[in-house]
Amino acid sequence: xxxxxxxxxxxxxVWRESKKFxxxxxxxxxLILTDRHLMFVHKTEAKKKWWEAIRQRQTVHFLKxxxxxxxxxxxxxxxxxxxxxxxxxxxxxxDDILDISFEEKIWGSILIVEYQKxxxxxxxxxxxxxxxxxxxxxxxxxxxxxDWEPFVQYIKxxxxxxx
Numbered sequence: 001x002x003x004x005x006x007x008x009x010x011x012x013x014v015w016r017e018s019k020k021f022x023x024x025x026x027x028x029x030x031l032i033l034t035d036r037h038l039m040f041v042h043k044t045e046a047k048k049k050w051w052e053a054i055r056q057r058q059t060v061h062f063l064k065x066x067x068x069x070x071x072x073x074x075x076x077x078x079x080x081x082x083x084x085x086x087x088x089x090x091x092x093x094x095d096d097i098l099d100i101s102f103e104e105k106i107w108g109s110i111l112i113v114e115y116q117k118x119x120x121x122x123x124x125x126x127x128x129x130x131x132x133x134x135x136x137x138x139x140x141x142x143x144x145x146x147d148w149e150p151f152v153q154y155i156k157x158x159x160x161x162x163x
Contacts, residue, residue: 001081001091002036009033009151010071011128013055015140016040019112019123028138029089031111031126032080033069033151036158037093038113040126043086050074059130059144066147069154092117094159100152108143111151 010032017026029042044051054072061070084091092115099114111126129140 001034001039001077001084005034005036005077007032007034007071007077007080008154009069010075011068012051012058012072013129014040015127015129015143016042016124019125025137026139028129030075033154034077034080037091038097038155039080039084039092040090040124041080041083043088044079044083046075046079046083058128062128062130062144062146066145068146068148068151090117094155097155097159100155102148102152104145109146109148111148 010030012030014029014031015026016029016031027042029040030044032039032041054074058070058072083089092113096117097113097115098121100112102109102111108127112123113126114121114123116122127140128144128146129142130144131140131142133139133141
């Protein structure tokens with residue numbers, strides 16, 4: 001992350017699943033869009049109370065408006081820099097993204113991102129969870145219907161390399 005970079009969109013309660021053959025399970029985290037990067041943060045220093053409050057506020061927002069171009073108070077660029085020190089979190093330059101699209105499913109909306117990182121081709125789908133089951137493993141039970149179009153367009157408009 002560069003010093004003058006600003007957060008453009010910040011989504012919590014995001015469920016990421018690999019689109020590989022035979023992949024099982026997923027991971028919860030935050031999907032963050034800045035001026036130059038797309039980041040998936042699943043190891044965060046954010047407090048659990050903050051997370052729960054923001055997750056509830058985000059759910060209310062999506063019930064009123066479907067736009068994914070939102071930010072949350074209590075998490076800023078400094079928090080993001082600290083979280084990105086953990087190598088398990090993913091930071092993608094827009095030009096590392098080979099393909100980005102979205103689909104509407106009966107159960108919710110998904111963002112599909114294909115990228116190349118460290119010579120490996122990766123493909124993941126992201127969806128925003130509304131409700132969770134905690135046992136035997138934490139997994140979403142209900143997903144939100146959102147509008148990924150402005151999110152995708154923001155990235156495509158800033159890519160220098162497109163395919």
